[in-house]
Structures are given as structure tokens and as C-alpha cells.
Amino acid sequence: TQLLEQSPQFLSIQEGENLTVYCNSSSVFSSLQWYRQEPGEGPVLLVTVVTGGEVKKLKRLTFQFGDARKDSSLHITAAQPGDTGLYLCAEDGGSQGNLIFGKGTKLSVKP
Amino acid sequence: EAQVTQNPRYLITVTGKKLTVTCSQNMNHEYMSWYRQDPGLGLRQIYYSMNVEVTDKGDVPEGYKVSRKEKRNFPLILESPSPNQTSLYFCASSPQLGPYGYTFGSGTRLTVV
Numbered sequence: 001t002q003l004l005e006q007s008p009q010f011l012s013i014q015e016g017e018n019l020t021v022y023c024n025s026s027s028v029f030s031s032l033q034w035y036r037q038e039p040g041e042g043p044v045l046l047v048t049v050v051t052g053g054e055v056k057k058l059k060r061l062t063f064q065f066g067d068a069r070k071d072s073s074l075h076i077t078a079a080q081p082g083d084t085g086l087y088l089c090a091e092d093g094g095s096q097g098n099l100i101f102g103k104g105t106k107l108s109v110k111p
Numbered sequence: 112e113a114q115v116t117q118n119p120r121y122l123i124t125v126t127g128k129k130l131t132v133t134c135s136q137n138m139n140h141e142y143m144s145w146y147r148q149d150p151g152l153g154l155r156q157i158y159y160s161m162n163v164e165v166t167d168k169g170d171v172p173e174g175y176k177v178s179r180k181e182k183r184n185f186p187l188i189l190e191s192p193s194p195n196q197t198s199l200y201f202c203a204s205s206p207q208l209g210p211y212g213y214t215f216g217s218g219t220r221l222t223v224v
Contacts, residue, residue, distance in 0.1 A: 031210035042201050042215030043154075050210050088154070092210055098169055099144070099213060103153040
């Protein structure tokens with residue numbers, strides 16, 4: 001079973017700062033998804049990346065898929081308190097039908 | 112509104128008393144799945160279904176049952192709940208297997224005493 005390592009585990013920053021969180025694996029990803037989860041709620045899909053080297057932007061969020069498809073990053077510009085939450089990366093397990101999640105980065109943005 | 116609906120949101124029960132958590136999606140998705148989320152362990156898949164009448168075990172299936180008689184519904188059954196099944200449970204659906212992204216329900220917080 002492929003393991004997804006996310007770093008950092010926790011991140012506390014002030015409003016307006018920039019940040020980057022990472023998702024890494026020892027194996028090649030078939031595709032990678034990023035989710036954001038608020039306390040007591042289900043994860044909400046932010047983006048799916050499929051092609052090595054791919055970059056996708058969602059307002060202040062920039063997602064990058066490594067060229068070798070073994071790592072991904074999420075960069076947030078000018079963070080806001082509304083960005084607070086648990087950021088999860090997940091890999092599609094292919095024919096096994098299993099979406100494999102990392103343990104997440106818990107982000108807190110203070111006003 | 113496209114959504115996955117789970118019920119109940121909160122449930123406290125006693126050891127051994129059978130219970131069912133319902134899950135329904137209105138997006139005509141083929142793929143549905145159940146996850147449990149525990150501190151320090153993250154999200155782990157319990158069971159999944161690729162289509163009607165097709166179900167299979169995920170990573171932590173012990174103590175759970177599922178059924179998929181209709182495309183929209185995928186209930187999770189605990190025949191004899193135990194305290195180690197106390198957890199936050201999520202149902203999710205996707206159009207099909209592949210890089211399509213999942214839609215999650217709002218969760219069911221289960222406590223077994």
C-alpha cells in the first residue's frame with residue numbers, strides 16, 4: 001500500500017502570509033487530489049492533478065504536481081482566516097478502488 | 112443541489128446493538144465508499160462499491176457490512192458495534208473509478224459505549 005507523507009503536520013500563521021504544504025510518496029502517483037476539511041465536516045475537493053509538471057490555480061491557491069509524479073505541493077498566497085482547515089492529499093488507488101489519504105496538514109490562519 | 116446525505120449526524124449507542132448509517136447520493140454516481148476518520152490515523156476506507164450489487168472490502172472492513180441494492184443508496188451496517196468502532200464516518204461518491212474527485216457527506220459521529 002502506497003503511503004502519502006504530508007508536511008508540515010501543523011502550521012499556524014498570520015493573515016496575509018504565504019505558505020506551502022507538501023505531499024510526497026515513494027511511488028509514482030496515478031493522479032492526485034487535494035481536499036480541504038473543516039472540523040466536523042466532510043472533505044471538499046479542491047483540485048485533481050493528473051499530468052507530471054502540471055500546475056493548477058484556484059484563486060489564491062496554486063497546486064503543483066511534480067515532474068516525476070511522486071510529489072505535489074499546495075501554495076496559498078496571502079492566507080486568510082477562511083483558509084483555516086485540514087488540507088488532505090489523496091491518491092486514486094486505481095483498480096483497487098481505494099482513495100488513499102495522507103494524514104493532512106492542519107492550517108490555522110490568525111487574523 | 113448535488114450532494115451526499117448521511118443520517119444520522121450523531122449517534123450514541125450501546126455495545127452489541129445493531130445499527131445502520133444511511134448514505135444517499137443524487138448525482139447518479141456509480142462509485143460509493145465508506146471511510147472512518149480517527150485522530151492520528153487519518154481517513155481509512157471501510158468498504159466500497161463500483162456499481163449496483165458490486166461491493167468490496169477496503170482497508171478496515173472488520174465489524175462492518177454494506178449493501179448496494181440501488182445506485183443512490185449505500186448503507187453501512189454495524190451488526191454488533193463495539194467501542195473500538197467509535198469514530199467519525201464519511202460516505203463518499205464519485206462518477207466512476209478514476210481521477211474524478213469524490214463528493215463527501217457531512218459525516219456521522221458514532222459513539223459506542
